[in-house]
Every structure is written in structure tokens, then in C-alpha cells.
Amino acid sequence: MMATGELADELSEELPREEVEAAKARAATLLLAFRHGNQVAFDTELDRLLAEHVEREVATLLVWIAAEAVRKAYAPEVADRVLRGLARRAPHDTAQVPVDEEAAGAALLLEAVAAGDVAEVRTLVAGTPDTTYLLGGLVQAVAMMLPLLPEGEAEEIAAELRRRHAGRLPMPRGTY
Incomplete structure (x- = not known):
């Protein structure tokens, strides 16, 4: 396993500091979307990276992040075994982000x-x-309840939200 310091130094030699920070931000965006099972955000960011041809720097940063995580979590003599185990368990189809729908108890x-x-x-x-799925389930539940509200209640709630967020929400259709 390459030392994480060497990998970071190698990356820094290839890119100016600002570009390294930007690449770290792009890598973090990918990791967050993957971690939270947000396929749309993951695909959008990946498409943007591929269009900008920066996949090599982001892949390098993702490897650096993974190596740092392993270095901090495991003793040096165990780290290589952990990485080999991860490599053996890697899924064959990597197009989908993992989603833990069972843990998202919106009900x-x-x-x-x-x-x-x-x-x-x-x-x-x-x-x-x-929490993406948990909040998504909650939004779905609220949407299912909206038709059950007495007439005019949904409009009052929308008007109150518009007052709270004045200037930040678009005007409703038909009021232009």
C-alpha cells in the first residue's frame, strides 16, 4: 500500500493547491451522494466530472481518502489485509449506490x-x-395526507410558508 503522505504529495505536485482543494470538494460530493444512497446526485456529479475530464484526479483523491481512513482506523500490519478484504468483497456492478431502505423508518x-x-x-x-430516505419517506407521507386536509388548509399552509420564506420562493402559477 502506498503511503498516504506520498500519494498526497504526488497529487500536490501535479496540481496547484486551489485545484487540489476543488478536486477534494468534488470527491467529497461523490462520497456524500454514495454514502446517502442519492443516485441522482451521484450520477449528476459523475457526469459533470467526466465531462470536465477530471476523473483521474478525483479517482486519486478518492483513493487517498480511503487510504487515510484505513490508516487512521487500523494498525499498519492490519491495513493491507483490510484493503484486500474490501477488494474481494467489491460488487461486480458498481453503477448503483448502496441504499439502506430498511433502516429508513418513515412510518x-x-x-x-x-x-x-x-x-x-x-x-x-x-x-x-x-436520512435521505427517511426524509423522502416523510415527504411522501405528507403528500399522501394533503388530499385529506379540509378545503383551504393546504392553501393556508402554502401561504404561511411563502410568508416565512418571502422572496426565496417562486410565485404560484397564475399569479404573474
Whole structure:
């Protein structure tokens, strides 16, 4: 395994500091989208990187990040075994980001909110590795409930949100 310091030095020699920082930001965007199972964000960022032909620098930075994580988590004599194990378990199809839908208990969150159980809401949110799916499930639940509101309630809620976010939301259709 190449020492992470050597890898970082090699990258720094190839790119000016500003470009290294920009590449780190691009790599972080990819990693966050992958970690949170956000396929759309992952694909969008990857397409942008491929269009800009910066895939080599981002791949180098992703390897550097992985090597740093292994270096910090494992003793030197164990690190290579960990990396070999990761390589053996790597999926054959790498086009999809991993999503943990089972851990995203939107129904549990909705029930905890309805019961006013603040501690349970905090526990559910803190214990969910993929909050993207948890919040997405909550948005879906709210959308399913909207038709059940008494007439005019949805409009009042929208008007209140517009007041709170004045100037930041587009005007509703038909009011131009």
C-alpha cells in the first residue's frame, strides 16, 4: 500500500493547491451522494466530472481518502489485509449506490411525531444511517395526507410558508 503522505504529495505536485482543494470538494460530493444512497446526485456529479475530464484526479483523491481512513482506523500490519478484504468483497456492478431502505423508518417517524414523542423522533433520526430516505419517506407521507386536509388548509399552509420564506420562493402559477 502506498503511503498516504506520498500519494498526497504526488497529487500536490501535479496540481496547484486551489485545484487540489476543488478536486477534494468534488470527491467529497461523490462520497456524500454514495454514502446517502442519492443516485441522482451521484450520477449528476459523475457526469459533470467526466465531462470536465477530471476523473483521474478525483479517482486519486478518492483513493487517498480511503487510504487515510484505513490508516487512521487500523494498525499498519492490519491495513493491507483490510484493503484486500474490501477488494474481494467489491460488487461486480458498481453503477448503483448502496441504499439502506430498511433502516429508513418513515412510518415509525410519522407515528412518533403524531404521538409527540420527541425522544423517539431524535432517536430515529440519529439512528438512521440514510436520512435521505427517511426524509423522502416523510415527504411522501405528507403528500399522501394533503388530499385529506379540509378545503383551504393546504392553501393556508402554502401561504404561511411563502410568508416565512418571502422572496426565496417562486410565485404560484397564475399569479404573474
